[in-house]
Amino acid sequence: MHAPARIAPSILAADFARLADEIAPIEPFVDWWHVDVMDGHFVPNLSLGMPVIASLRAVTDLPLDCHMMTTNAGDYVEALRDAGADQITVHIEAYPDPTDVARRVHDAGLRFGLVLNPPTPVDAVIPYLTTCDVVLVMSVNPGFGGQSFLDGVLSKVEHLRKWVDSNGSGTDIQIDGGIGADTARLARDAGANVFVAGTAVFRAPDPVAAVHELRRAIGDKR
Numbered sequence: 001m002h003a004p005a006r007i008a009p010s011i012l013a014a015d016f017a018r019l020a021d022e023i024a025p026i027e028p029f030v031d032w033w034h035v036d037v038m039d040g041h042f043v044p045n046l047s048l049g050m051p052v053i054a055s056l057r058a059v060t061d062l063p064l065d066c067h068m069m070t071t072n073a074g075d076y077v078e079a080l081r082d083a084g085a086d087q088i089t090v091h092i093e094a095y096p097d098p099t100d101v102a103r104r105v106h107d108a109g110l111r112f113g114l115v116l117n118p119p120t121p122v123d124a125v126i127p128y129l130t131t132c133d134v135v136l137v138m139s140v141n142p143g144f145g146g147q148s149f150l151d152g153v154l155s156k157v158e159h160l161r162k163w164v165d166s167n168g169s170g171t172d173i174q175i176d177g178g179i180g181a182d183t184a185r186l187a188r189d190a191g192a193n194v195f196v197a198g199t200a201v202f203r204a205p206d207p208v209a210a211v212h213e214l215r216r217a218i219g220d221k222r
């Protein structure tokens with residue numbers, strides 16, 4: 001049995017000048033907001049930080065899932081919590097031994113997760129999965145929205161699903177990058193249960209219809 005399916009639209013693809021208006025219509029139909037934080041070092045791009053997270057917190061009750069594409073996410077745990085984050089995911093490439101940062105996130109009362117880039121083997125995170133509430137498999141190289149799904153990562157999702165189910169840990173398995181109805185179905189079949197989608201939701205002519213289509217694709221009835 002998989003953990004419940006969740007849809008987490010990535011606000012990176014939204015119009016930041018109209019963020020509240022962009023999220024309001026789809027809020028009743030989604031589960032988390034995925035917030036991509038980029039530092040220009042870990043990835044070759046800059047995105048957003050505490051002010052946007054705090055503004056978002058003021059206009060939504062949904063969990064804020066902060067994907068930290070930064071070299072030093074651990075330095076900002078309490079600031080992220082104070083801005084309104086509910087979950088912080090950090091890259092295993094930035095924290096090869098994430099024990100301390102996991103503890104810091106949990107001590108702050110937040111959910112913790114590890115992220116793997118497409119070239120990173122699943123073995124890198126296995127020793128630390130017991131500390132994870134979520135594990136995020138990147139299906140594009142991080143830094144930009146709108147890229148094509150790399151289906152070579154699906155074997156990592158399968159491996160993680162076997163691990164999670166055989167350990168009964170209930171860890172969420174999240175997929176991020178190039179997710180639309182077709183790729184969401186592939187990821188669901190491999191064992192993912194949390195689906196991040198930016199372009200496919202916010203750049204769709206009808207974002208509410210796009211969310212319903214995603215939910216149908218992953219076989220979720222809500």
Ligand code: DX5
Pocket residue numbers: 010012013034036067140141142143144145146147176177178179196197198199200
């Ligand atoms: C990429 C980000 C993704 C991105 C997804 O660095 O981590 O969350 O916003 O965007 P789409 O769905 O357009 O691939």
Ligand code: ZN
Pocket residue numbers: 010034035036067176196
């Ligand atoms: Zn992301």
